[in-house]
Amino acid sequence: MPDPSSPSDIAPTRLRVALAGQPNCGKSTLFNALTGLSQHIANYPGVTVDKKSGRYRDGALSVEMVDLPGTYSLTSFSLEERVARAFLRDEQPDLIVNVIDATNLRRGLYLTFQLLEMGFPVVVALTMTDVAASRGLSFDLATLSERLNAPVVPVVGHKGTGRDDLRAAIRDVAGRRDAIPPATLNYGDLEADVTALQVRIADLPAITDTVSARWLAVKLVEGDDEAQRVLRAHVNNAHGLLDQARRAAVAFEARAGLSVGDHIAGCRDHLAGDILATCVTRSDTGRRPLTERIDRVLLNRWIAPAFLVLTVWTIYQLSIVQGYELTKVTWPLLAGFRDLAGDVLPSAGFLHDPVLRSMGLWMVDSANALLNYVPIFLILFALIAILEDSGYMARIAFILDRILHRFGLHGQSTLPFILAGVFAGGCAVPGVMATKGIPDQRARMATILTVPFMNCLAKVPLYTLLISIYFPESGGLVLFYLSTITIIFALLIAKLLSVSVLRHMETAPFVMELPHYHLPTVTGVLRRSVDRTWLYIKKVGTVVVAVATVVYVLLQFPGLTPERQAHYHDRAEAAIADFRAILADNPLLAAVPDQDSLTRLVNLYTDYRSDRMMVGSRAAAEALDERVRETHPALAPFIVRSRDPDARAAQGALRDLATTRKELRREMKDERIVNSALGQFGRALEPVTQFANFDWKINVALFSSFAARESSVATLGVLFDQPEGENQTLEERMGAQQKAAGYTALTAVALMLFFALYPPCLATTIMIRVQTGSYAWMAFSIVFPTILALTVASLTYSIGSALALSGLEMMTAIYLVALGLLLAVGLFKSPFGRTLPRPAYRPEQGGAA
Known part of the structure; x- marks a missing residue:
């Protein structure tokens, strides 16, 4: 940390400012107001949490703003908390802008005290002051600033109010940051022990050059594992300090009868309450807050489910249906780009094309397949941003969490499942991307691994093909079975994963904040929609082109004799x-x-x-x-x-x-x-897939659909040749050849169930790698569903054949068994399940905890 005894007289020309605050405090809106369009979004190294940075100029001063993940504290429970704390400790920003919701000042100060304790100069941005004023709250800003030893600036982010004042405060604090003494908090009965440990740590330059001695002392007494690792990394023999901290904690808990963590939290809350009493005045306006009035309707036990279904339907209608209509406008542009590429590449031969041309057009086609869905993603991400900014996204999680947590999932798993296709028509890629907001790591992984089971739009063509051939009289019932059994499978598999491979994964205390309702800004919604779509294109598109090269070679090799x-x-x-x-x-x-x-x-x-x-x-x-x-x-x-x-x-x-x-x-x-490496691969798989009655043609079609689900039907169209002199549809060709191929309605049921549980497509698999940061989980997302899908398909065909059941009878039996198992598991409380308290809405506090 800087030495307060030697203040700098040289005004800085560059600043790195961290923007820190609790979730839903208006931090992102303020970040947008400060930085405008000069923003960059990436990921923090090794994790999937967004790293958002932006710049602005204030005269000769260049300021880089880094928007830290929203976090309630600087403990190490959640990924967001660990990322925020690691950034502050390792990157050492010049100062911190702490964003606090004026309507929830007492709760917001809990994080403020920890930021001050880390020794950083702090500027407090008090947001939502307009909402606070409408509730009859007024603030003595001078007293509040004095008590926090930090300037306090009222701002209204979406209106730009207070932006210039905040920039001026940043400039002022930056100019005298070395002369500002750090604020401290008195921990009562524990203060003497903390101070004694702080004094010893302060004599260790290797530590104090990295972290605040005061902050580290408090964390060591709390028994924080990461603080202990920091100490061991910088001190050769840390046992003495660790023993002193441990003895202090044990002695305090013995005489006080409560844990150190509870005492420290209590001290911070008591100070926050005292500051609130001296700095905030409340006058009774006689009106209930707008948020509470809206929630009395939208969270009503009868209205809430209906409004949620309406919201989901609207998302599908606007993004999938209308977005797909927009692809009719964008596709000619992509087709024109393909024509342009064709003109640049070597000309086609009469029978054989030059490798450069065929491979180049293959790459363009692969990229176009990705880019064709950009309009859908733009609308989809814009709608997600509206739900997030308005405050309703948290309500969705609140409504469904009580059900989902029984299966190892989280209320915030709802959106990924919706995007992936709870009803037919989603896409697993944005579904996997949307899991980054789930704070519970175990539930997040369970969601990532089960999202691909949903009914993405690309699965529908194969379902439609098989139903039209084998179930023309009962197609509606079979389609209902398929569209709902995938949800049943996802919940059951999530439960299985939660009590097995994910059992030892970290879980975070369940805290759900129901933010105030806000009117989203057009600029904020558009910016996030474009940023997220661009991130998708960069992360998926580059790898898709690379893998497309491998697929191209496998389809060409060894070629014709x-x-x-x-x-x-x-x-x-x-x-x-x-x-x-x-x-x-x-x-x-x-x-x-x-x-x-x-x-x-x-x-x-x-x-x-x-x-x-x-x-x-x-x-x-x-x-x-x-x-x-x-x-x-x-x-x-x-x-x-x-x-x-x-x-x-x-x-x-x-x-x-x-x-x-x-x-x-x-x-x-x-x-x-047929003679390619993929074709030969399909024949090699027949000894394994024969129990599901899959021959080499089905194997090749399924394997090709790994690159894109639509490829399954396209490949079948190639493998089932058109009779000479006729022009039959694929349904007619497969129907006519089914007896020769040995296919039955049971084969169709086995194939549809296999397809429902099949490993995610290439783009989704890549996104799983991106979101988990692990090739091992990427491999697991391929191997586990393959084994599961083949097992289910083989049992379906073998049992159905042994019992002489029709395809519809077997499908009905499987559905009823799965539904019964779902109800049984849902009613059974596993000892490995999450035991943290469930959320309960508290209108008087404006949130749930």
């Missing part, structure tokens, strides 16, 4: 010969004298047909035709419609040649997939 390549080459030569024979007497044939020019012609025709499908008006079509005439005058008669007999004959011959070429390329692609 020389004999099969010669076969397709001969068919292509025959088609080209037919084309030239048809146009033997046509003068336009001179425009394509060799193979290269003919390939350019077919590519031009393919691009023209693609562009023609995108145009929306006759004028645009005519403009496209004119562009082709200008850029390719010799080839335009083959492509642009004309009344000239030679041109029409040339166009017919080219159309037939392009159709043949397209068919040959599709057949080559299909055969390459």
Whole structure:
């Protein structure tokens, strides 16, 4: 820490300021007001908590603001508390802006005392003063500032009120920070012991250069594990200090009859109450606070569930439904980017494309698959920001926590499940991302590992395909089973994980703050929506492209045999010969004298047909035709419609040649997939998957869906070939070939259940790695669901076959068994479950604890 005896006369030109405060105190709004658009969001090293920083200039002074995670104290219970404390201890900011909710001053001061005890210069930003005034609260700011030994500045973040005053206070304190003596708190009967330990620590420069001697002394007497680690890291022989702290704590607890932690908390609360009595005046306005009046309606036992369902439906309607409509606007832009990439890359061959072109377009397609959902994410994250800023998000957790905690989950697990698809139509990636707000580490991990079981939008195509083939008369009932059994499975598996692999994981004391209702600001909502979407694109998109390279190689290797390549080459030569024979007497044939020019012609025709499908008006079509005439005058008669007999004959011959070429390329692609490493992998899995009646085609489809769930249906469409001379749908093709393949309705049930429990897709798996910071948990999220899904699917088919049950009968039986097990587990209180007190809403305190 700086030496108070040698104040600096040199005004600083750069400052690093930490913004600290309890959750829902208006800290983020104030951060936005101070820094504007100059913000950067990342993660703290090794953890998934947001690290938000921003800058602003105050004359010649450059100020970096670091928004610390919201935390009630600087203990080490929750991840947020540990991150905030580690930042203050290790990064040593120049000063701290402590944000306190004016309507809850007594509770906010609990953190203030600890910040002051760490020895940092502090500026107190008193937020929500407008709300406090409406409740009849008035503050003696001069007295409050004197008692805290820190300037107190009233601010209203969303209005920008007090922003300049706060910047001035920061500048003033920064200019004389070395001369400000740290404030201390008297701990009564424990003060002598704390002071004695503080004196000894103060004589150890290795420690005092890193942490405050006063803060470390208090923490050592409290028995704080992290404080003990800090001491051992900086002192070779720390046993004497540790023994002294331990003896002081034991002696105090023996004579006082209560723990050191309780006594210290009591002293801080008593001082906060005394400050409140001397600095705050309350006048009775005769009106109940608006927050309480709203909660009397929204938290009503009958209205609360209905309003929650309406909120969920609105989120889906606006983000998934309307957001998907927006993809119709953005997709042409992405398709245009793909066309641009195709123009830059080497041209396509007649049968074989250069590796650079095929691989480049594969990467573009992989990126486009991700970017196509950006409109959905923008709306989704904006709605989440509105729920958070308005204060209703905490109410959702409050409403559902009592149920979810029985299964090892948390009230704040609700939002991730909603986003992932409690009803069909979500996405597991934002669901996993939303778990970072769950303070209970065990519940957070249980949520991360069960979110992928929800019904994401990409699962629906396979469900629809199988139901239309095998359950045409009872499709609604089967779809209801699927949409609800996933929730049942998620709750049961969360309970299983909580009492097994997650049993020893840390849990935090359950504290739920029901903040005051606020009107979200447009700027704040838009900024967070864009920031979170950009974070998603950066973290997932970069890795998706890398993994897409591996998938590409597996689909290409080992490729076609020389004999099969010669076969397709001969068919292509025959088609080209037919084309030239048809146009033997046509003068336009001179425009394509060799193979290269003919390939350019077919590519031009393919691009023209693609562009023609995108145009929306006759004028645009005519403009496209004119562009082709200008850029390719010799080839335009083959492509642009004309009344000239030679041109029409040339166009017919080219159309037939392009159709043949397209068919040959599709057949080559299909055969390459069948003989690829993935295809061979599917056959190698048959001895394991045969008990679920999965053959190599289903195995390949399921494996390909690991990259993207939609790939399952697309792969099946490739593997079940179109009969020659017919144009059947995939449902018709699979239905016609099901007997030959040995598929039954039981196979369909097993496949749908497997798909419901299947490991998360590639993007979700990567996000699990990002959120957990562990490759081990990433691997677990793949291995465990695979074993579980294959077990359930194998038992489904084997038991159903042994009992001669129909697919619908087996599905009903599984559903009833799972539902009965859910009720039994929900009513049974496990000794390993969470035993912390449940939240109880207290309107007079404006929150729950």
